[in-house]
Amino acid sequence: MIDRLQELREEALQELEKASSVKDIDEVRVKYLGKKGPITEVLRGMGKLSAEERPKVGQLANEVREDIQAKVEEKTEEMEAAALEAQLASERIDVTLPGREVKRxxxxxxxxxxxxxxxxxxxxxxxxxxxxxVETDYYNFEALNLPPDHPARDMQDSFYVTDDMLLRTQTSPVQARTMEKHNGVGPVKIICPGKVYRRDDDDATHSHQFMQIEGLYVDKGVRMSDLKGILNTFVKNYFGAERNIRLRPSFFPFTEPSVEVDVSCGICAGEGCRVCKQSGWIEVLGAGMVHPRVLEMSGFDAKEYSGFAFGMGVERFALLKYGIDDIRHFYTNDIRFLDQFKRV
Amino acid sequence: MLVSYEWLKEYVEIGDLTPEEVAEKLTRGGVEVDVIIPRSEGLDHVVVGYVEECQQHPNADKLNICQVNTGEETAQIICGAPNVAAGQRVAVAKPGARLPGGIKIKKAKLRGERSEGMICSLQELGIEQKLVTKEFIDGIYVFPEEAKVGEDAVEQLGLRDTVLELDLTPNRADCLSMIGVAYEMAALLDREVRHPGNDFHESEEAASDVVSVHIDVPEDNPYYGAHVIKNVTIKPSPMWIQNRLTAAGIRPINNVVDITNYVLLEYGQPLHAFDLHRFGSNQIVVRRAENGEKITTLDDEVRTLTEDHMVITNGTEPTALAGVMGGAFSEVQNDTTTILLEAAYFTPSRVRKASKDLGLRSESSIRFEKGIDSGRVEEAAERAVSLLEKYADGVVLKGKVHEDYRPKEHRTITTTSERLNQILGTDLKADEMLSIFRRLRLEAKTETEDRLVVNIPSRRPDLEIEEDLSEEVARLYGYDRIPVTLPEGITTPGSLTPVQKKRRKVRRYLEASGLHEAITYSLTSKKKTQQFLLNDVSGTVEVSLPMSEERSTMRTSLIPHLLDAVQYNQNRQMNDTAVFELGSVFIGEEGELTRQPEEKTMLGAAISGTWEVQLWQGEKTETDFYVVKGIIEGLFEELQFSHALSFTPSKKGELHPGRSADILFNDRNIGFIGQVHPRTAKEWGLKETYVFQLDLDLLLTEETNTLSYEPLPRYPSIARDIALVVNKDIPAAEVKEVIENAGGTLLKNVTLFDLYEGEKLEAGKKSLAFSLVYLDPERTLTDEEVTKTHENVLVDLKEKLDVELRR
Known part of the structure; x- marks a missing residue:
């Protein structure tokens, strides 16, 4: 019996060795280890054995089973690994082909x-x-202390739609309107972005329509030094921490004192280059302390309240930021131009 | 204003500063120097030469051979100028000289004769043609007798100088004069100002014996004064005057005119010299013009005036347009002997009116318009008189005739150092401020504690209020030295409004969906305001003086300019265009505009060409109605308004009648979508293009519920698919609506998953397949329950829409 078991083990292991598919292995497994298989048969004849022999044969039979089972598993794993290997090999793709484009x-x-x-x-x-x-003459000019004979109030410089209404030439009328709504109580801290219009012929540096952002800060005890502080913070945030500002005296009817604000040139860091016309500085903003007449006209007590205002051209900021050379690009809507700002 | 550096030196000590340094000081102080113009860079080896002999060139009709003494030697120079002659003192460029035009002077042979230099015209020395005296415009320049032979001609012509071009803000009209700039410079440097001398002798005869003055309109002309100078000789003015005028951009004419111009530049006071014999009477009357009254001005133009204009008259007819330009008939001419010299103060508004109405600007009108120094009129007049005595050999009659209505009191501004410090955020002592005012030549004193009283001289009419003084302090103290602080008041959180936030959301959604944001012009043509309208518009907003028909009216729709953008791109082989714009349209009234037009924020888009392409996979989607509709549906989902959105066929003329829809929001029409009608597309020169426009104001102001979580289902759902045969003209949305209504609360979701139209169906029919999902959140549904509800759905479909199950 022992010989028979040894024999069966040999046979089974040999057959497993030869097996070339998972199916073959399964057949061998069923053949030897199945309920009707030869090992089971051998065990059925154990009753004829002596009490001493019985445990030995039983033990050997288990060992044979385990050996065959182990071989089945080993062989199956081998087969599966090979099959997976083959599958992966057949599924190989060209990873250098472009991916599906996501429309943006x-x-x-x-x-x-x-x-x-x-x-x-x-x-x-x-x-x-x-x-x-479309703004009234009052908010666009009068409430901002522009005298009646100011050149901007001329038909030649602004787009009037009636004697008393025009396409706004600046976004400052929003400041006057907002201050009025506050009924003389501060603080007012606003910025007003928007489209404005002036009678200019369109060329590389002029546009009859453009965009402005104006800011206003009115409260008790606001100082010129605060204007400097706010603009300094803004410029460093927008252009970079290494940039500085410089104030030069200027004139606007709605502010007193009035200043032009320059930012240090980002190309040459103030050394002087073509971009800053050798000056080391680039003019970016107009600003000043709100004229007391403007405060009074909008319902604020100029003895109690003070404030600062500033204004900037959006196109100019975009030109500086992206190095664009022609203001007309902003309004032509050439896809090849617009597409470059996906990365913004 | 052009400021000669050399001339400025006369009034203030600036010799220790380069012109560039002067420019920097002025600019930082608020008087911006726009351009620095060196008058003769590298111009050397040009001397005053004496033409000893001048003979015609043997081989050339138009050339002369000149023997010119240049101080050290006599050189032979060939000259082609028509006005060259022996005995002249001329500008000779010697070999080695490099002229501004780039010409390098070398010894040469001209038609066989040697030439050792060049006799120059002023143009060749870099002076603009328009500044060259008429006498020398077509030939070489001839120096006056007193020019010394051998001396540096560049120096003699005042060209070793730098001119600063000022870009003045409207408040700094005080710097429209050399003395004004000198005051500014003196303040910046803390130095003295030197006024020019104006001494002269007076004859026994008094001006008032010869002429009288009367001002009819004191409100327009608070001061008018006139001096009379007899026996003048008209001749060229001295070189130094001519040189300075040229530097300032004014062409020299003759001594009398040059002197009035010189004083205008020096003091900023316009003066006018009449020929008294041609004046037409011995009385000066200043009055308003009559409507239709005519005057021929110095430039020989006939000007028709109105009662808004002011004239100087001889009692009957106008002899000058006050403050703007003199009249032709009383003009100083070569035979003039007696001069009536006007020095007046005309109000800015009156001069501006005439200058603007007549389109006539002069050095005089520019200054009156901006406001001259009313307190310096007499001093300037006397300066001119002294120059006329000296350089026109005039005899000055005693005194002057004048009328004076100028206010006599001095203006003062009272403030405190605390107030000025408060405006600026500085911590300056009253003494420091007084020192700044002293530098500005503003008389100031402290009264009790820190009260400051500042006298304002007539040369600074721009100083009116405390804030003006704070600016003077700031600019002299230096803006760089003002501290950097942050406001100390109430802190408020900054934020966008809900509408602004949603607007950004709309932009982000569309960008992410593959559309490019466009910005187009608001002004459009009248025709384009009649197309692609959401609703009929009551009226348009038209510009009074349009620059062109194309930019005459405010847009009423975003679509026309977006189509222009698509067309622009298609013309450049960019066929796949998807653009959107977020902006206002403008709705006026019927007839004249009586109030501000309605401004509505619209969202518009135009999409054309291939929507998506995966090249090597061979997949391609062309833009069609459903691509665009999907974008709108996604947008409504983004805004949480999916439930309120529906579409209904549209009747807009510019859209394809079978491929367009009105967009309804809670059954209210808020937009449209569709293919541009092939006829309209053809007019625009467009390939197949789809558009949509939505009224964003309506959409974004609508309240949105806060997003709240819906519990996940704990019981399984049951799905049933049905294929239906439907009449072709029944919209799918209608079928879906019947299903939803019949399905009741158990029916959770209905999705259309197939559409078939073709041979396998009866004519006039289509097949729609829907997937229905039934769910009860409280328990597990039984098959029977679902079947029962499902049956109801089929019955309703049959009854309401004659829909059959497809077999």
Missing amino acids: GARHPLTAVIEEIEDIFIGLGFQVTEGPE
Whole structure:
């Protein structure tokens, strides 16, 4: 019996060795280990054995079973690994082919600039306010202390729609409107982005329609030094921490004192280059302390309240930021231009 | 204003500063120097030469051979100028000289004769043609007798100088004069200002014996004064005057005109010299012009005036347009002997009106318009008189005739150092401020504690209020030295409004969906305001003086300019275009505009060409109605408004009648979508293009429920698919609606998953396949329950829409 078991083991292992598929292995397994298999048969004849022989044969039979089972498993694993190997080999793709394109549009560069600036000022406690593009003469000029004979109030320089209404030439009327709504109670901290219109022929540096962002901060005890602080924070946020500002005296009817604000040139770091026309500085903003007449006209007591205002051209910021050379690009909507701002 | 550096030196000590340094000081102080113009860079080896002999060239009709003494030697120079002659003192460029035009002077032979230099015209020395005296415009320049032979001609012509071109802000009209700039420079440097001398002798005869003055309109002309100078000789003015005028951009004419211009530049006071014999009377009357009254001005133009204009008259007819330009008939001419010299103060508005109405600007009108120094009129007049005595050999009659209505009191501004410090955020002592005012030549004193009283001289009419003084302090103290602080008031959180936030959301969604944001012009043509309208518009907003028809009216729809953008791109082989714009449209009234037009924020888009392409996979989707509709559906989902959105066939003329829809939001029409009508597309020169426009104001102001979580189902759902045969003209949405209504609360979701139209069906029919999902969140549904509800759905479909199950 023992010989028979040894024999069976040999046979089974040999057959397993020869097996070339998972199916073959299964057949061998069923053949030897199945309920009707030869090992079971051998065990059935154990009753004829003596009490001493019985455990020996039983033990050997178990060993044979285990050996065959182990071989089955080993062989199956081998087979499966080979099969997987083959499958993977057949599934190989060219990873250098381009991926499926995800369709993406782009933000207009002027929107990108406006939103970036809005976000900086929101962080400084400002609200974003808007107003009508067709504005009254009063809000566009008079409430901002522009005298009646100011050149901007000429039909030749502005787009009038009636004697008393025009396409706004600046977004400052929103400031006057907002101050009025506050009924003489501060603080007012707003920035006003929007489209403005002037009677200019369109060329590389002029556009009859363009965008401005104006800011206003009115409260008790606001100082020129605060204007410097806010603009300094803004410029460092927008252009970079290494950039500085410089104030030069200027004139606007709605502010006194008035200043032009220059930012140090980012190309040459103030050394002087072509971009800054050798000066080391680039003019970016107009600003000043709100003229007391403007405060009074909008319902604020100029003895109690003071404030500062500033204004900037969105196109100019975009030109500086992205190195664009022609203002008309912003309004032509050439896809090849717009597409470049996907990365914004 | 052009400021000669050399001339400025006369009034203020600036010799220790380069012109560039002067420019930097002025600019940082608020008087911006726009351009620095060196008048003769590298111009050397040009001397005053004496033409000893001048003979015609043997081989050339138009050339002369000149023997020119250049101080050290006599050189032979060939000259082609028509006006060259022996005995002249001329500018000789010697070999080695490099002229501004780039010409390098060398010894040469001209038609066989040697030439050792060049006799120059002023243009060749870099002076603009328009500044060259008429006498020398077509030939070489001839120096006056007193020019010394051998001396540096560049120096003699005042060309060793630098001119600063000022870009003045409107408040700094005080710097429209050399003395004004000198005051500014003196303040910046803390130095003295030197005024020019104005001494002269007076004859026994008094001006008032010869002429009288009367001002009819003191409100327009608070001061008018006139001097009379007899026996003048008209001749060229001295070189130094001519040189300075040229530097300032004014062409020299003759001594009398040059002197009035010189004083205009020096003091900023316009003067006018009349020929008294041609004046037409011995009385000066200043009055308003009559409507239709005519005057021939110095430039020989006939000007028709109105009662808004002011004239100087001889009692009957106008002899000058006050403050703007003199009249032709009383002009100083070569035979003039007696001069009536006007020095007046005309109000800015009156001069501006005439200058603007007549389109006539002069050095005089520019200054009156901006406001001259009313307190310096007499001093300037006397300066001119002294120059006329000296350089026109004039005899000055005693005194002057004048009328004077100028206010006599001096203006003062009272403030405190605390107030000025408060405006600026500085911590300056009253003494420091006084020192700044002293530098500015503003008389100031402290009264009790820190009260500051500042006298404002007439040369600074721009200083009116405390804030103006704070600016003077700031700019002299230096903006760089003002501290950097942050406001100390109430802190408020900054934020966007809900609508602004949603607008950003709309933009982000569309960008992510593959559309490019466009920005187009608001002004459009009248025709384009009649197309692609959401609703009929009551009226349009038109510009009074349009620059062109194309930019005459405010847009009423975003679509026309977006189509222009698509067309622009298609013309450049960019056929796949998907653009959107977010912007205002403008709705006016019927007839004249009486109030501000309605401005509505719209969202518009135009999409054309291939929507998606995966090249090597060979997949391609062309833009069609459903691509665009999907974008809108996604947008409504983004805004949480999916439930309120529906579409209904549209009747817009510019859209394809079978491929367009009105967009309804809670059954209210808020937009449209569709293919551009082939006829309209052809007009625009467009390939197949789809558009949509939505009224964003309506959409974004609608309240949105806060997003709240719905519990996940704990019981399984049961799905049933049905294929239906439907009349072709019944919209799928209608079928879906019947299903939803019949399905009741158990029916959770209905999805259309197939559409078939073709041979396998009866004519006029289509097949729609829907997947229905039934769910009860409280328990497990039984098959019977679902079957029962499902049956109801089929019955309703049959009854309401005559829909059959497809077999």
